[in-house]
Each structure stands twice: as C-alpha cells, then as structure tokens.
Amino acid sequence: MPGRCGLRGPLPWPDLSGFKFPEPGIMMSIYLPIAEISVNLFLLLGLGGVVGFLSGMFGVGGGFLMTPMLMMIGIPPAVAVATEANQIVASSVSGALAQYRRGNVDVKMGLILLAGGVVGSVLGVQLVKMLREIGQVDLVIKLTYVTMLSIIGSMMFIESLNAIRKTKKAGGKAAATHKAGSHNWVHGLPFRMRFPRSKLYISIIPPIGVGVLVGLLAAIMGVGGGFIMVPAMIYLLRMPTGVVVGTSLFQIGFVTILTTILNAVQNQTVDVVLALILMSSAVIGAQIGARVGAKLPGEQLRVLLALMVLAMCVKLGWGLVSTPEELFSFAGGGH
C-alpha cells in the first residue's frame, strides 16, 4: 500500500511548475494583453510589412487594408480599430514631418479640418461604445467597410483605367492636370476664410464637414481617412495638389491621436503591444514600398490596388449576406 512506508525528510519531488509542453505547430507566438489572444509574431510582422509596403508604394495610409486583415486573423474588431488608429499616429507623424520640412502643409486649413475631425472622432467613439452595448458594433464596422471599400475601389479602378487610356492617347504625356482656383457650389457658402498657402478663399463649412466625416471614420473604421480626404480636398475644396497630402497627414495625425486616447479611455481597446509590432514592420515596409513604387509604372499598380480593395470588399460583403454556418455568437467579441 503506498503512503505507509515511513518516508522522512525532503523528497525528490520534481519541480514541474516551470515545465512546458511544447505545442506543435505554434512557434514564436505572442500573447496580446488587450486583444487577449495569442498570435504568431511573424504573421503580425509580415502583415505590418506588407501593408506598409503597399502604403509606401501607393501613398495611401494603409489603415483600410490593415484593419480588415487584423479582423480576419481573429483580433476582435473593436480592438483592431482602436489599435490601428494608434499605429496610424506613428505613420502619419513621420509622413507629416517629412512633408512639413518641404513646406507642403497648409497649417491653417489643417486646423480647420482638425476642428471637424475632433467633433467626428468624439461622436464616433461614443457611437462605438453604444453599438458595443447593443451588440451591433461588428456589423456596423463591417458594413461601413463594405460601403467605403466598394466606393474607393471602384473609383480608383475607373480613374486609373482612364489615366492609362489618356496616357496612351497623349502618347506618353502626363494628362489631366487639375485647374486650381476654378469655382463650384462650395464657393458660394458663407463663413468664408482666406487660406494663403492653398491660395483659396472659401467657406469653412465644407472643410469642417470633411473633417467630421474623417473623424467619424477614424473612430469607427480605424483608418486615417486619407482616401476620403485627399479626393475631397482636390475635387471639392480645389486645393492645389502639392499641399493636399501634407495637410491631410497633419490632420490625420492629430485626429488619430485623439481617437487613440478616447478609445483607450472609453473602450479600453487599444493594444499597445499589437500596435508596436505593426508599427515597427510597417515603417520599414513603407520605406521599401516607396522606393520600389518610384521605379514601377504607377497607373498599372493602381489598378492592382483597386482590384485588391474590391476583392477585400467582396470578401467582407459576402460574409454579411451569405447564410452563416453558425447563427449564434457571443456578444462583444469575447470582451
């Protein structure tokens, strides 16, 4: 009978507390403290690098690519959105600094856009909080994505096809230079203000409106909103193209700073560890992408990007309309 053999003193009991059974197939996983899941570190670095590469190549923010991809690898949507906003702070600050040195930022216009952005992001974060409580946040995030990606994707697709056609017709000459200073309905609105850097004298209502929209998108979608703001600045506000990118980066930087802080306070959904991993590889990817992009035919690449955006849109959209295998789900993505 065991237990009656009169053992005394310390026993040769193996200490098992530090012993770990290796899990096959999972190498170099990292546990994300806020997302509360374990993800392969190289997958995250690769994702950051690829999205960074694309954003550097095409001069887009990359948030609208990164956030849905994070959702696809299992990060809860609310965490993906808030964390991506944090990451965009880094990329927009570095971009805005570079633009500012070259004098390509219209600070006055940026501040007006920012005023709208502050309102938009405060509203957006509240909205996310409300939607989380009623269990619809995932749906709204995905719906917004499908809508936005389909618009952006098809616009980009058509525009780049047109550009390719034009360059062919013009025999390789650059086409479609934008006529600055021309007027549209925007210029008839009240509260006009002078923007010397952009050589504009327009109402501040449209920039504020654009800012609000971008702020809302930053909070709900976890994107900088450059893909909305840049076309709006060019076609709606008629700003000179030289200052558009710098000014939008200036505004995005501040709006995402605010969104990050608001999300951290209201929803506790910012995962610093995830953001840091993505930042580190995205920065490098963006630099490589910018260099590669300069050597490649831009318009053809733009068609590719447009197709990618549309593919992602179809994937997300299909998830909403196809009959789900599982009708039941837990609320709040595990939070």
Next chain:
Amino acid sequence: MKRFMQGMGGVTAIAGLLLAFVAVAFTGLARAQDAANTATNTMELAQPTGQGAGDSEGRPVSVRVKKSGIPRKAQAPQVVADLSTHTVAIKADFAGTRVMLFGALVGSREESKTRPDLIVVVRGPSRVFKMHRKRRVGPIWINSDERIFRAAPGYYALLSSRPLAEIAPADKLQKRGIGFGALKAHLLATGEGFKSLEETNEYADALVRLLRRKGLYRTNDEGVRFTGRYLFRATFDLPANVPLGEYEADVYLWRDGRLLGKFSSALEIEKRGFERFVYEVAHKRPLFYGVAAVIIAIAAGFAAAAVFRKD
C-alpha cells in the same frame, strides 16, 4: 509523458517520480484533512435519499480522513490528487499550456474487486455569456435576439477513465453535477430573457458548441489513465484564449455506478509580468495608458522620419 521521462534522464528519474507519487499521497492527505468537512457536506447534500445512501455497512460514504492518516478499516478506496502546477502565468509567449493532474487511490485492500472509475472535472471561473442569434434582415444577416446566461463556466474539461455512460447512469452523474448534462441543466436555470424552454435549449446547445470549437469546453473519455493499480494521471490543455481566474479541478471516484469519494484542488490562471502590467494600466489608468500609447507612436514616427530622412 515519454518525453518528460527522457528529460528527467533515466532510471533515477523514474524512481524519483514513483517516490514523488507516494509523496503526493502524503501531502494530499494533509489537504484532504482541510477539505474533509466541505467534501462531506457536499456529499451529504448531493446524496440521494433512500436506498444506496451509504456503503455496505450503512455508513454514509465520505472522504473524511482521521487524524492518524489513512482510515484503517476503510472498505472503500479514497482518492487523493494534485496538479503539476497551481498557478498558470500568462506571459508574452503564452500559447496555451498543458496541466497534469496526478493522484493515487488510497485505503484500498480489495485487489480482487474491479478497478474503480475516475472522472476529473476542471471548471473555469463563472462568467456571464451574452449571446446573439443572427436573423436575416433584407439581404444581410444581423445579430438580433439577445439572450443571457448568468453563470456558465468559462472553461470546462471533462476527463474520465472510460466513457461516462459505462461509469454511471446519466441521471446519477447529473445529480452530482458532473458532465455536460448537468452543465446544460445549470444553463437552463440561469438563462435570462428566454421566451420558451425550447429556445433556451437551442441557446444552451449553441453555447456549448461555440465554446467547444474554441477549445474551452472539452471531453476526453480516455483522459484519466492509470499507471499501475493505484496511481493515475490526467492531462488537460488550456488554450491560449483561456479565461483568467480561479479554476477548480475535482476528481470523482466511482465504482459500480456509485460515487465513493471526491477530491478537489485549485488552479489559478493569471496574467504576469509585462502582460499583466499593460492590462492593468489599460483598465485602471486608461487616460495615462492612452497618452502613453500616443507618445510611443509619436516617438516611433519621429524615429522613422529621422532614420529614413532623404535629404
């Protein structure tokens, strides 16, 4: 286990391990002393009235252990067990882990009788589960009905030495709170906002199904293995998404469809180190956390701009 043996290195290790098991029997008894009262109470509460409410001599079955150690005239064997670890720390490299429960049958002198059966139930902390069912609205599927289960374990592992149906009839197991039948009965009792029993059933089934898919609810008919006549061990996996908190591992000893004894031990899963620090700051000092996150990002932005400066 095989790998573990190799790691320990040879015969000495095996000898050490056997001694260790014996040691567990001792240390386990000390624990049993503490647990004796509670164990007896739960046993008596759960004891069905009428026939079968005791052993052959009519005494109530319990895991009460006398001060001298092992009960001398014990007819029925008792069970003692321990876990390979009592705390699981979630650190940056946490990708799930495996915990071993090992133990011994003590006080058994009935070599001729059939070997008893063991069931191990590991329960995670109780949580509120809010659930949705998708409904089609126009072309898209949206989460519509919201239903709540007030208290369901966040983790549930059911291990046994052979299929449960062979150990005891389902109603007896359920009466003791063992198995998914009992779990479902508990779910039905703690549901909120349900309109009919049928609906509650559907949601309860869905909860079990979803958590099984996440690896948080699991069963293993061969999860408890005997090594020799008296020693046994059971391993259960804790996946990376395991909920944090206090866990309880209960070992139930059965023979011929009757519960002979029970032994409980506790396990705690908590975040440690950097992970814990980040989580706590994020939840207790959210403003500070947000500002810090932004400062880190700005610093990274400045660093990138400086490193890759073109002019």
